[in-house]
Amino acid sequence: MHLLPTNEQVQIVDTVAAFLSNLAPVERLRPDKHGQIGNPDASLWPQLGELGFLGLGLAEDDGGIGLGAVEEALVFREYGRNLVSTEIFGITLGAHLAAESNLNTASEIVAGNIRVGIANPRGAITSENGLSASFHLMEAGEAELIVVLTPDGPHLLPASAFEDGEDCPGMDSHNLLHRATLRNARPLSSAASSNAHRSRALLLSAAYASGLSKAALDMAVDYAKMREQFGKVIGSFQAVKHKCADMAIAAEVASCQVDFASVVVAENRPDALYHATAAKLVAVDAALKNGATNIQVHGAIGFTAETDAHVYLKRAHTIDVLGGDLRKTRASMMGQAAPA
Amino acid sequence: MSASGDMSSGYSFNIHGPPAWADNFCDCLETSLMNLDFSPEDEAFRAEARDWLHDNVPREERPPSDDGMRAFDLAWQKLQYDGGWAGVSWPEEYGGRGLGLTRQLIWYEEYARAGAPNAELLFVGCNHAAPTIMTWGTDEQKQYHLPRILKGEVAWCQGFSEPNNGSDLGGLRCRAVVDGDHLVVNGSKIWTSSAHLADWQELLVRTDTVAPKHKGISWVICDMNTPGIELRPILIMTAPGHHHFNQVFYNNVRIPLSNVVGPLNEGWKVAMSTLGFERGTASMSEQIRYNVVVEKLVEMARERFGASALEHDEIGARLAQLRAESAAVRAMTYSIASRAAGGQPPGSEASLMRAFFSQLQQRIRRIALDVIGEDALELPDTNDPWIRPYLRSYSNTIAAGTSEIQRNIIGERVLGLPR
Missing domain, CATH: 1.10.540.10 (Acyl-CoA dehydrogenase/oxidase, N-terminal domain)
Structure with missing residues (x-):
């Protein structure tokens, strides 16, 4: 039993963190004076692909690196910290689905050459003759493929299967949103091991949310050390200090459960779904709470678009609803048996 | 959870790493x-x-x-x-x-x-x-x-807190004066869990009144049968007549100098290593036990409300979150154990976990009453797995450093915020 990352894993994290701080600093999301819609990360995919990050968990035969869920989760935490476009979920989950179904596209996806958006259901899905439902498409403007995140797990479909697409302004203004519909659409991927894909989807959402919670904590603490009122930095007041401590606790809880779940998922243990579900519950809770507290610690400036505080909160709401929000995830948790 | 009701706390956390052993x-x-x-x-x-x-x-x-x-x-x-x-x-x-x-x-x-x-x-x-x-x-x-x-x-039992020094443990005043090969102790300790059932006490006394407050304390082994020790029982809120705490009075209590543990006047350092241990691995068994407690509650709730209600009701949502949080506590425990097994001292994660776990215990104990319903008003004579533990859980965020002191420690030691 061992839960600390190896030197090699630390290296992977350091490399991706350095890459993102150079090419995708959070400041890239500052709106210009006209406001900004969408996420400018498409140019990252071929570079991340070349470095091997998009195929970390895929077998070498499928164009991947041959590592597993542990490394994927570690890297998704960094994606969360940097608010990397949610297309990263489409790419990663889509590559796994394509590889498992022996679609030739897997290696092209992990090379960053095929765009993969995501679709999140608005309400109920019927799956009698293929999938039918109304969806929010995310980061799907130029997507060739779409990963549909249903409560039962992800499925891969061609973007052309979606009908009635219409623009839809998004609350998370850096996450490009459309509405669209599926009618009796057949997934490209087989659903042979949907629980494994479902666990991975939950785990990666949790890892991303854990990164959001840590980034919001770091931002709040930095500000509390610098901002002065009444002649002292505000972090010396217990009212602010204790808020920061609560953020640190939430981020640590999320991070530990994500680590634990990533090992359970990587080892394909019977309790993988349970621990991935638990990870999403604590990590999204942390991301939402820390996103909100970060704004409060900043005071009025936190309420403006001139700092990045709001983007962590908004992205936390986006991650919350992916594949089922906290309410639905809690219901799913109560439908599961506790691990032996 | 510490069985000790002692509400003392250090402001320092783990400054000396894990015990050498x-x-x-x-x-x-x-x-x-x-x-x-x-x-x-x-x-x-x-x-x-x-x-x-x-x-x-x-x-x-x-x-x-x-x-x-x-x-x-x-x-x-x-x-x-x-x-x-x-x-x-x-x-x-x-x-x-x-x-x-x-x-x-x-x-x-x-x-x-x-x-x-x-x-x-x-x-x-x-x-x-x-x-x-x-x-x-x-x-x-x-x-x-x-x-x-x-x-x-x-x-x-533990003799740390005093009537006027709880969170501010370092200011303790129970006085011990060297007299030949003995210390002579005069003063009082309070919130001493089970002092009336204890043979020995780990006792913090002030052996130097001139030195800065953290430099004049000694950690002493006190025989509870020594003449001059008197106890005043203090009943606690869990049930009528529940004698758990004591105030301990020391009237010219003679303790051999050979019972001082660590150097004279270095008791603060000695005590902090003990508290650091409590905040690290000592509460492991409790952390693991709470997964079992939550599953008992899920079982009771299923019987009372039905399985499908749990997927829709507010109480099901709370239980789901408690399941996830208990799983996370186990993950944190494993993470701390991995660090310790790799020879690394327990670091900041131990104080984060302790602060989280004490509040989680309270949430778990609290939901038991909602699962039980109206009958929670009854206090069973025997076999009471829920009501007394619920009331007892109010000590979780007080004993061994209040939640507020824990947050100060996290803010200052972990996040580097100024005092």
Whole structure:
């Protein structure tokens, strides 16, 4: 039993963190004076692909690196910290689905050459003759493929299967949103091991949310050390200090459960779904709470678009609803048996 | 949770790392990859532990207080000692088995699974006094006290908090003056859990009134039968007549200087290593036990409301979050154990976990009342797994450093915010 990352894993994290701080600093999301819609990360995919990050968990035969869920989760935490476009979920989950179904596209996806958006259901899905439902498409403007995140797990479909697409302004203004519909659409991927894909989807959402919670904590603490009122930095007041401590606790809880779940998922243990579900519950809770507290610690400036505080909160709401929000995830948790 | 009701706290956290003896406990890791595998030897140990617990866990209920509780806890400790389970990770020279932290963790997991009693009267001896004496004690102190603690021959209590020094522990005033080869103690301690059932006390006294407040304290072994010690019982809020706390008065109490642990006037440093230990691995068994408590509540709620209601009701949503949070506490425990097994001192994650766990325990105890419903107004005479523990849970965010002190420690030591 061992839960600390190896030197090699630390290296992977350091490399991706350095890459993102150079090419995708959070400041890239500052709106210009006209406001900004969408996420400018498409140019990252071929570079991340070349470095091997998009195929970390895929077998070498499928164009991947041959590592597993542990490394994927570690890297998704960094994606969360940097608010990397949610297309990263489409790419990663889509590559796994394509590889498992022996679609030739897997290696092209992990090379960053095929765009993969995501679709999140608005309400109920019927799956009698293929999938039918109304969806929010995310980061799907130029997507060739779409990963549909249903409560039962992800499925891969061609973007052309979606009908009635219409623009839809998004609350998370850096996450490009459309509405669209599926009618009796057949997934490209087989659903042979949907629980494994479902666990991975939950785990990666949790890892991303854990990164959001840590980034919001770091931002709040930095500000509390610098901002002065009444002649002292505000972090010396217990009212602010204790808020920061609560953020640190939430981020640590999320991070530990994500680590634990990533090992359970990587080892394909019977309790993988349970621990991935638990990870999403604590990590999204942390991301939402820390996103909100970060704004409060900043005071009025936190309420403006001139700092990045709001983007962590908004992205936390986006991650919350992916594949089922906290309410639905809690219901799913109560439908599961506790691990032996 | 600490069985100690002592509400004292240090402002420092873990400034000295783990006790030196912890080094001896470190596992040699077979692999450095993240994994949840236990070796075949570990699994054999687990099976052995499970069998032994199955055959030996006391079937009778633990008496709720006083002499019956003392006899019960000491007998259970002796039974574990005789079976070779009392000090899984204690060094062999002190009567333990000298196994690693992983085995200790496995023992706690099986202990929780078997529903073995929480013999909290022994907590201070096993988890405070013993590690402190192992780290700082003389050979004579070690040889006398450690086997008696492990064999369940004695109970210890803690003498840290004072009527005017709770969170501000460093300002303690209970005075001890050197007189020949003795210390003479005058003053008072308070919130002393089970002092009326204890043979020994770990006692913090002020031995230098001139030095800065943290430089004039000594950590002393006090025999509770020494003339001049008087107790005032303090009833607690869990049930009518529940005598748990005491105020302890010292009137010219003579303690041999040979009972000072660590150097005279270095007691603050000695005490902090003990508190650091409590905030690290000592509460592992409790952390693991709460997964079992949550599942009992889920079971009760299923019976009362029906399985499908749990997927829709507010109480189901709360239970789901508690399941996730208990799972996370186990993950945090594993993470801390991995760090310790790799020879790294318990760091900031231990204080984060303690602060989280104490509040989680309260949420878990609180929801029990909603699961039980109206009958929660009844206080059962015996077999009360929910009402007294619920009321008792209010101490979780006070004992061994209030939640507010914990947040100060996290803010200052972990996040680097100014005082």
